[in-house]
Amino acid sequence: MTDVLRIDGLSAGYGPLRVIHDLDLVIRPGERLGIVGLNGHGKTTLLYAIAGLTGWQRGSILLNGVQIGRTRSQGPGRYTHQIVRKGLAIMPQGDEIFTGLTVEEHLDSGAFTREAWRDRKARKERVLDLFEPLRKLMKTPVGRLSGGERRMVSIGRGLMTDAKLYLVDEPSLGLAPKIGQSVMEALLALDLKESAMFIAEQNVALLEGRVDRVIGMHAGKLKGEASATLGVGS
Amino acid sequence: MDITFVIINAIVVASIYGLLAVAVSITWSSLGLINLGYGFVFSFAGYCAYVVAENVSEFPAVVAAAGILGGALAGVMICLLVFIPLHDKPNFTTRGMIGTLAISLIGSQALLMYFGPRAKSLPEIFGFWSVKIFGTVLTSDKIGIVVCSIIMLIVVVMWMRGSRRGLEIRAMMMNPHAASIVGIGIRSTGIYVMAMTGAMAGLAAVLLSQTYYIAPFSGLTPLIKGVSIALCGGLGSVSGAVIAAVILGLTEAITSRYLGGQYVLITQFLVIITILIVRPRGIAGLLDKAREQ
Numbered sequence: 449m450t451d452v453l454r455i456d457g458l459s460a461g462y463g464p465l466r467v468i469h470d471l472d473l474v475i476r477p478g479e480r481l482g483i484v485g486l487n488g489h490g491k492t493t494l495l496y497a498i499a500g501l502t503g504w505q506r507g508s509i510l511l512n513g514v515q516i517g518r519t520r521s522q523g524p525g526r527y528t529h530q531i532v533r534k535g536l537a538i539m540p541q542g543d544e545i546f547t548g549l550t551v552e553e554h555l556d557s558g559a560f561t562r563e564a565w566r567d568r569k570a571r572k573e574r575v576l577d578l579f580e581p582l583r584k585l586m587k588t589p590v591g592r593l594s595g596g597e598r599r600m601v602s603i604g605r606g607l608m609t610d611a612k613l614y615l616v617d618e619p620s621l622g623l624a625p626k627i628g629q630s631v632m633e634a635l636l637a638l639d640l641k642e643s644a645m646f647i648a649e650q651n652v653a654l655l656e657g658r659v660d661r662v663i664g665m666h667a668g669k670l671k672g673e674a675s676a677t678l679g680v681g682s
Numbered sequence: 683m684d685i686t687f688v689i690i691n692a693i694v695v696a697s698i699y700g701l702l703a704v705a706v707s708i709t710w711s712s713l714g715l716i717n718l719g720y721g722f723v724f725s726f727a728g729y730c731a732y733v734v735a736e737n738v739s740e741f742p743a744v745v746a747a748a749g750i751l752g753g754a755l756a757g758v759m760i761c762l763l764v765f766i767p768l769h770d771k772p773n774f775t776t777r778g779m780i781g782t783l784a785i786s787l788i789g790s791q792a793l794l795m796y797f798g799p800r801a802k803s804l805p806e807i808f809g810f811w812s813v814k815i816f817g818t819v820l821t822s823d824k825i826g827i828v829v830c831s832i833i834m835l836i837v838v839v840m841w842m843r844g845s846r847r848g849l850e851i852r853a854m855m856m857n858p859h860a861a862s863i864v865g866i867g868i869r870s871t872g873i874y875v876m877a878m879t880g881a882m883a884g885l886a887a888v889l890l891s892q893t894y895y896i897a898p899f900s901g902l903t904p905l906i907k908g909v910s911i912a913l914c915g916g917l918g919s920v921s922g923a924v925i926a927a928v929i930l931g932l933t934e935a936i937t938s939r940y941l942g943g944q945y946v947l948i949t950q951f952l953v954i955i956t957i958l959i960v961r962p963r964g965i966a967g968l969l970d971k972a973r974e975q
Contacts, residue, residue: 499863501859501862501863526770528862528863529861529862529865529866529867529868530867532862532863532864532865533865538863540860540863544857544859544860544863545857545860546852546853546856546857546860546861547856547857548852548855548856549849549852549853549856553849553852556846556849557849557850557853557864557866558864560864560865560866561865565846605864
């Protein structure tokens with residue numbers, strides 16, 4: 449079985465600034481992986497590098513055995529939509545929503561593959577089962593929603609396709625603890641089957657004991673792998 | 683009677699410029715491109731309609747369709763020549779403006795070389811009949827122009843609201859970064875957008891040729907007016923562009939009725955400048971709630 453994601457010797461950053469140094473990472477099918485680390489240590493950059501949203505200088509990234517992205521600088525974001533179509537679902541930090549579209553249109557926009565578009569009704573139903581509060585907001589423009597609801601929309605949008613790899617960036621950021629917890633519950637409740645999930649998070653307590661692996665990230669490098677049950681904080 | 687005459691003229695002018703302004707507006711907000719190439723799109727579509735009318739058929743629907751398709755084709759050409767090579771280069775806004783302006787001038791010059799400087803006229807696609815309403819005679823071309831532009835605008839808005847491509851374009855308008863995250867490519871969206879807005883400009887060209895002639899540089903005035911109306915309405919807003927088109931259409935009709943046609947551009951730009959001084963973001967800032975957040 450090929451690994452969902454295999455990163456070898458990745459160095460990436462913004463322009464001349466290098467944020468990630470020689471990073472190796474393997475994510476296997478059916479796995480939930482937590483990356484924890486402080487602000488500014490490269491969690492989001494790693495995620496952006498996978499999605500092609502930031503340029504990278506060196507290394508290789510294989511998604512399901514297929515090389516994605518290229519080290520030659522092509523302008524950040526230039527090929528993101530193609531990489532995404534190879535099987536990524538991104539739930540970015542700060543939500544990146546379309547303020548004028550309704551919740552329903554958001555979920556539709558997430559169903560970008562042909563199969564997903566065809567049975568988008570059933571998929572929307574599945575997302576609504578996960579995020580019950582969205583049900584009565586389907587016709588509301590997302591610009592009017594609260595932070596927690598926006599997060600649900602942004603995660604729900606990512607769940608509309610059958611991705612090989614879900615990239616979740618700080619799902620609890622800026623949310624009230626209770627809501628953050630319920631968003632995390634929903635992510636952990638998802639049946640991954642053959643795909644995998646990558647969660648970048650600052651709050652170790654939310655991940656502890658509930659994901660398959662937790663890796664610390666410090667100054668652009670992955671530091672030590674702790675099995676989730678041992679607890680990383682200690 | 684005078685007033686109804688002015689209002690009718692204003693609506694006719696507004697519907698043609700409105701089409702162009704909406705096209706400019708949609709292109710700007712979805713692709714970040716201020717497309718000055720509509721001058722060429724406009725003339726090219728006019729000549730397409732002319733060639734078809736001369737050689738194929740003078741049947742009104744065929745002529746109009748030729749204009750619309752010609753416009754879409756010219757739009758796609760601009761997309762391939764300017765937008766796709768330039769869209770991720772630094773300082774794209776300025777480069778894009780210069781590139782499209784160049785296409786507009788080169789294209790118009792090429793049309794001049796091929797068809798010669800003599801203006802061409804299209805057959806009367808709406809026929810010759812008139813209706814009398816409130817003591818004012820409404821000629822067929824005026825009714826036809828207004829009805830056609832409204833239908834085109836409704837079709838475009840419905841397509842943007844209802845179809846999958848429309849959803850992609852609207853997503854791109856609101857947040858290009860997020861659009862790439864959900865697998866929407868800016869280059870393919872660019873082709874749809876430019877074809878659609880080109881078709882709108884093409885229809886505007888056919889409609890305007892009912893009153894004026896088709897000449898290689900006949901697209902320049904509509905282009906300037908379309909861009910300034912789009913600016914006035916608040917770039918990126920369809921409703922703002924429509925309102926601005928009505929205001930400027932009224933200005934044009936009133937000026938040409940009471941002051942004389944030679945003052946039209948002066949009063950029109952005074953109005954545009956006043957609107958932009960009072961509301962630098964254009965009229966639509968009032969309406970578009972989503973943009974405020």
